[in-house]
Amino acid sequence: MAEPRRFRFAEAGGGRREALTLRVPELGAGVSLPGMVAAKCGAEVLLSDSEELPQCLENCRRSCLLNALPHVPVLGITWGRMCPQLLALPPVDVILGSDVFFDPKDFEDILTTVYFLLEKNPHAQFWTTYQVRSADWSIEALLYKWKLKNIPVPLHSFGADKEHLAGSSLPGRHTIEMMIISLARSEGT
Numbered sequence: 001m002a003e004p005r006r007f008r009f010a011e012a013g014g015g016r017r018e019a020l021t022l023r024v025p026e027l028g029a030g031v032s033l034p035g036m037v038a039a040k041c042g043a044e045v046l047l048s049d050s051e052e053l054p055q056c057l058e059n060c061r062r063s064c065l066l067n068a069l070p071h072v073p074v075l076g077i078t079w080g081r082m083c084p085q086l087l088a089l090p091p092v093d094v095i096l097g098s099d100v101f102f103d104p105k106d107f108e109d110i111l112t113t114v115y116f117l118l119e120k121n122p123h124a125q126f127w128t129t130y131q132v133r134s135a136d137w138s139i140e141a142l143l144y145k146w147k148l149k150n151i152p153v154p155l156h157s158f159g160a161d162k163e164h165l166a167g168s169s170l171p172g173r174h175t176i177e178m179m180i181i182s183l184a185r186s187e188g189t
Contacts, residue, residue, distance in 0.1 A: 021042065021043070021044060022038070022043045022044070022093040022094055023043070023044045023046075023090060023091060023092045023093050023094075024038045024043040024044065024045050024046070024092065024093065024094050024095070024096060025045070025046040025047075025048060025089065025092055025095055025096070025117070026038070026045065026046070026047050026048065026095075026096040026097070026098075027048055027077070027079070027095060027096070027097045027100060027110070027113065027114070028048075028049055028050075028079070028097055028098075028099075028100040028110075029047040029048055029049050029056070029060050029074075030049060030056055030059060030060075030098075031059050031060075031063050032047050032059070032060045032063040032064070033063075033098065034096045034098045035047045035060075035063075035072070035096060036063055036064075036067045036069065038094075038096065039067075039069050039072050040067070040069070043094075045069075045072050046072070046073050046074075046075060046089070047060040047063075047064070047072060047073070047074045047075070048060075048074070048075045048076070048077040048085075049074075049076070049077075050076065050077070050078045050079070051076025051077065051078050051083065051085075052076075052078055054076075057074055057076055060074040061074050077113070078109075079100075079106060079109035079110045079112070079113045080106075080108070080109025080110075080112045080113060081109075082116070086113070086116065086117075089117070089120075091120075091121055092117060092120075092121050092124050093121070093123075093124055093125075094124065094125055094126075094127055095114060095117055095118075095124060095125070095126040095127070096126075096127055096128070097110070097114075097126060097127070097128040098128070098129055099129060099130050099131060100128060100130070101128070101130040101137075101139065102130070102131070102133065104137050107137075107139050107142055108142055111139065111142050111143070111146050111148065112146070114126045114146075114148070114181060115146045115147075115148060118148070118181075118182065118183050119183070122183055124182070125180050125181065125182045126180065126181040126182070127178070127179075127180050128178070128179060128180075128181065129176060129177065129178045130176070130177055131175065131176055143181070143184075147183065147184045148181050148182065148183060148184055149181070149182060149183070149184040150179040150180065150181045151179060151180045151182075152177065152178070152179050153178040153179060153180060155176065155177075155178060
């Protein structure tokens with residue numbers, strides 16, 4: 001059997017490159033663009049969206065077929081609910097969530113699910129992007145409540161700070177933010 005393609009990351013310190021196969025679930029996948037890209041790059045991807053939204057789950061499956069990735073599993077996982085599918089997830093390395101912070105009523109449910117996955121996988125990270133829709137909406141208090149920390153990722157650090165990307169009108173004049181969320185650890189741990 002051929003070895004799968006792998007994500008490539010620079011190892012911290014010394015700038016050496018080491019290949020890693022990452023296990024990557026995408027939460028609230030919708031049409032699954034981040035998950036599709038991760039799978040095309042060799043990650044072991046699992047797509048999920050709300051079990052209450054069968055059309056979203058069907059969109060995930062359709063994206064898999066259209067991108068020649070029929071082996072990528074699609075699961076119904078509803079944010080904030082402990083369901084058998086969530087409890088049975090294998091170990092994960094990076095959790096993806098693209099624009100999941102679009103409605104404040106869902107913020108805590110999203111972070112509850114992320115916290116559960118990070119507690120099960122303490123070295124994992126949640127990589128998320130979102131469109132700033134209101135200056136009054138914030139997850140800071142919830143991050144503190146759930147003992148999570150976030151590191152902002154400046155879009156200019158990877159050339160995504162333009163008004164138009166890849167020949168499209170996206171993101172336009174919308175403000176897009178990216179952050180990496182992980183477990184907050186006390187000093188020395």
